[in-house]
Amino acid sequence: MFDIKWIRANPDLFDRSLARRGAEPMAEALVALDDERKKTVQQLNEWQGTRNASSKQIGQAKAQGDEEKAQALLAEVADLKAKVQAGEDQEREQTAELNRILAGLPNLLLDDVPDGEDEDANVERHKVGEPKRFNFEPKEHYELGEALGHMDFETAAKIAGSRFVVLKSDIARLERALGQYMLDLHTREHGFTEVVAPLLVRPEALFGTGQLPKFAEDAFQTTDDRWLIPTSEVSLTNLVRESMLSKEELPLRFTSLTPCFRSEAGSAGRDTRGMLRQHQFYKVEMVAVTTPDKSLDEHERMLGCAEAVMKGLEIPYRVMRLCAGDMGATMQRTYDIEAWLPGQDTYREISSVSVAGDYQARRMNARYRDEDGKAQYVHTLNGSGVATGRALIAVMENYQQEDGAIAVPDVLQPYMAGQTVISAS
Incomplete structure (x- = not known):
């Protein structure tokens, strides 16, 4: 604000x-x-x-x-x-x-944000890994999951409607393994503090991170005026709301694995097959709170933390600098990590890493005292570290075998009791 x-x-x-x-x-x-x-x-x-x-x-x-x-x-x-x-x-x-x-006004853009109206003007920053070439026609994740008997969209629709899925057996276990791997990576190697925070929040929390009032239609509201979080960025960032921090406390780095809930109000007709765009999905989130002079360095650091997930999984990806017209309204600059999906023969977003400057801090009244004792607003950052549902898609499509089985990435095998392949039940 x-x-x-x-x-x-x-x-x-x-x-x-x-x-x-x-x-x-x-x-x-x-x-x-x-x-x-x-x-x-x-x-x-x-x-x-x-x-x-x-x-x-x-x-x-x-x-x-x-x-x-x-x-x-x-x-x-x-x-x-x-x-x-x-x-x-x-x-x-x-x-x-x-x-x-x-x-309701959007954040100020940083000077290095590319100009442009939509995603076509986004600029590739760098690319890591070469897309794997298969000696067979690669399938999309939902074809693989349904054939294995571990991914059920029809039953989910009976229970909750469209844009939901039921995962079972080894595919459910694989998604859980992905989340645990990411949490361990960020807490043990990247210095983040794991947090379990509310999934239901007051409207003030959503206002603080900028989802309200402008983007109310993208979230789900309860009958007692609470809201389901569209991302744990909301809960994690609001940990410092109405606070006066000391400079010595900063930076603060938080991470969390939570379900997220989104109405997908503006996505009618897009990605209607499979798990790419769901009303409920799991995501590992990273949030950082720092001083204004360190926020851009923290942005680069946080991007590296998200990239480390992809490198560990050995999934080819590229990093995109989002243009002005494709960026979220609350952010000053955003990098997207896009994973290669062989079944779609294209890159798709798996993580967004953004710096908000003091935009959210002003809405939350989150401040710190500088070396002169003067109260200043903190800077906040957030990033997916990464979306576990989309990571599951990327693993299934990149590690698929000709017979429809899914090889388990090396880094996930310890979380699956040494299991190396997922085959039909």
Whole structure:
């Protein structure tokens, strides 16, 4: 959430960033709104000053026996009281309207974010591994899973509707192994603290990370005004909400394996087969909280942590720098990791790693004291480390055998009691 004082001081920079996201300039209109609010506040102060002075004169008039003057002053004070009450209501409405607009604005983009309107303008940063060439026609994950008898979309639809799946036996075990492998990697080698946090959160938590109010349709709300998390970024980032941290505590690094819930409101007709786009899926999330001078370095570090998962699984992938038009509204810069899927003969996103700057911290009031003792907003980052459901897809398709079996990657075998291959039951 932006500070209107900052927008006043940097209107051109603010509007340029909006333009890069395809939005109309707003600095002038926002400043005008704030000017109207300030006029109301100034008028209120004048009325309150006059009322206070008149109230004092009432006592003086009565002491002098001037009842006519006292009654006139009482009438004036009553009139001013009504004006002040109306003015306070107006000021609250103006402030609420200004804050409503500010809360819905996207984050400022970093200068190195590529320009562009959609994913076609994303820029490849680097590529790791060569796509495997099979001596048979590779299948997609759902074909493999259904043939093995371990992936059931039909039963899931009977239970919950479309965009759900039932995993069974060794495929369910393989997804669990992926999650445990990722958690161990991030906690033992990358310095993250494992967290088990709520899956149901208050609306303030979603507001803090930027999903509310603008993206309410993408999440599921309960009848008691709680929300199912669309990602554990929400729970992990809000661990520092309304906090005053010391500089010595930073950086903080958290990781969690949770189910995530998304309505997929804007994806009608996309990826309707298989597990690529589900209402419920598992993901290992990474969140970092750091100082402004370290956040860009932390972004590179976090990307490396997510890449380490892919390298350990020996899945070919590429890293993309997302363009302005394809980025999430809350982020300043995003890298996507895209895994090679032989069944689709293309790369598909498996992780997003992003830096938010102080955008979320302002919404959560998360601060730290710098070396001079001054309160500053922290910077927050988040990234998939990685989406276990999509990692399962990548493993199944890249490790498939001609007979439909799935070889188990070396790093996952300890989590599967040494099992090296998944075959039909």
